[in-house]
Amino acid sequence: MNSTTHERTWLFEPELLRLVHQCRRLIQSEFGIKLHLNQDDLEEQLADYAEKTRSRHLVHTWEALKQRVPELDQSMATDAPKKTYRGQPIADDEGGIQKEALGEPPRPRHNKVIYRGQVIG
Numbered sequence: 001m002n003s004t005t006h007e008r009t010w011l012f013e014p015e016l017l018r019l020v021h022q023c024r025r026l027i028q029s030e031f032g033i034k035l036h037l038n039q040d041d042l043e044e045q046l047a048d049y050a051e052k053t054r055s056r057h058l059v060h061t062w063e064a065l066k067q068r069v070p071e072l073d074q075s076m077a078t079d080a081p082k083k084t085y086r087g088q089p090i091a092d093d094e095g096g097i098q099k100e101a102l103g104e105p106p107r108p109r110h111n112k113v114i115y116r117g118q119v120i121g
Helices: 003-007 014-031 042-052 056-068 070-077 097-102
Strands: 113-115 118-120
Touching: 014 042, 014 056, 042 056, 056 070
Parallel strands: none
Antiparallel strands: 113 118
């Protein structure tokens, strides 16, 4: 028996399965992505789309599902929070604050800044 199958015994409850199907339908209608119940990362995908959505209904359905299944909330809490901009993940800043904390001076600007035909800096 697969370990993910063993962990998803909560899907056998009709009320929880209804909430999952409702989340899947809302995700498919908004993002055009069809999630399947046998995906290994189903919980992560549901949580990811619930964070990106503009639909309050999907957010409320996901929250109701997390309240009924505490394992979902615990598994999502172990992931490190990612920086996002308008729902999309952004890369971590490699320069600036981190290098200043290490004692390295910031790198000089490599590109020319031209203002009204004159090179500045």
